[in-house]
Every structure is written in C-alpha cells, then in structure tokens.
Amino acid sequence: QKEVEQNSGPLSVPEGAIASLNCTYSDRGSQSFFWYRQYSGKSPELIMFIYSNGDKEDGRFTAQLNKASQYVSLLIRDSQPSDSATYLCAVNGGDSSYKLIFGSGTRLLVRP
C-alpha cells in the first residue's frame, strides 16, 4: 500500500465548475498536509497547506482535512483553463519521521 494515494485522472471539468481532488494517507501520525500544482515540465509549487481538521479557504481554493478518515481534499471553485495541471498531495511523516511523501498526482483538465 502506498503511503499517499490519489486518483491519477484525468479529471475533466468545464470552465466555471468546481473541481474536487482527493487524497488518502496511511500514517495516522501525519501532521502536515500539502497540495502542490505542477505544470508540465515545471517544478511543483505550493497551492495550500492544512494542519487541522476542517476546512481552510484561500481564494478559489479550499483544502479539507479529516484525520479520522485519513483523508484530505482540494476544491477548486470557478475552475479556469489555467488550472489545468497535475495536482500533487503531500503528507509529512509525523512525529517519528520528517519525510515528505507525495502521491502520484491527479491530472486536472478544465475545458473552455
């Protein structure tokens, strides 16, 4: 079992719709959760981070964390074609480890 799991997609949504990206993780001791966006041929860049259960909003982006279910998600409202990219979920390894593990990423396509 991979430590961080994501659906590879592609997830295709029309422009203006809400895109929902999901991620599950296996280490219950994990403390920090990150969403990165990666355009083709580029380095990953941070979109959101979340440490506590619940929702965290930043502009069109909302990160949701449920530690009991070991689940973290990213919602993108009013999706734009420029949001088309691969979204990577990353999880910090918890108290016993400082490693940062990534999922395999979900490819998002926003249709004009």
Next chain:
Amino acid sequence: DAGITQSPRYKITETGRQVTLMCHQTWSHSYMFWYRQDLGHGLRLIYYSAAADITDKGEVPDGYVVSRSKTENFPLTLESATRSQTSVYFCASSERNTEAFFGQGTRLTVV
C-alpha cells in the same frame, strides 16, 4: 541569488558511470529532500536529510548515495548509473512541517 538551485539541468551519461547531481539552497533550511519523477509515479522520495550529517533512506534509495557535510548542499550520487535511473530529479528544502521549495529539476538520461 536566494533560493534552491540544481545542477546540471540536463545530463546524458552512459550505463555504469558515476554521476553526481548537485543541490544548493540559500535559506539555511534544515530539511532537504531528493525525489525522482517518472510518468505515472508522481514524486518518489529517494533520500532526505534533517541537518548536516543526518540522512535517511526514502522510498527508492537503491543505487543512490547522498551526503550532507554542509547545511546548504545536498548532492545525490548515482554510483553506477543504470537505464532505469533515467528520470527527472527534484531537490527540495524546507523547515519542519512547512512548505517545501523545489529546485528547477535535473533531467537525467542514461544510455
């Protein structure tokens, strides 16, 4: 310039040769990471480090060696390159539990 830089950006090498990929950061971040990225696998952790002289194996360490004699540098060495090590390699740095910043990546081809 402030930031994290990788060198070289592109490298072609032959099977069996030793190759070293360089990573340098100017933020004095404690934590540094090496990942490889292949189609369908996302970013896979090779090695990571919490401070100078402290390194740990990640998900795919076989065939790689790292060192960290100074906080700002974290070189990755392929002792005897194989074709399966053809990949894009990313170095990253962070403080604990905070955002990791990535270098531009090194595209390595082993022929």
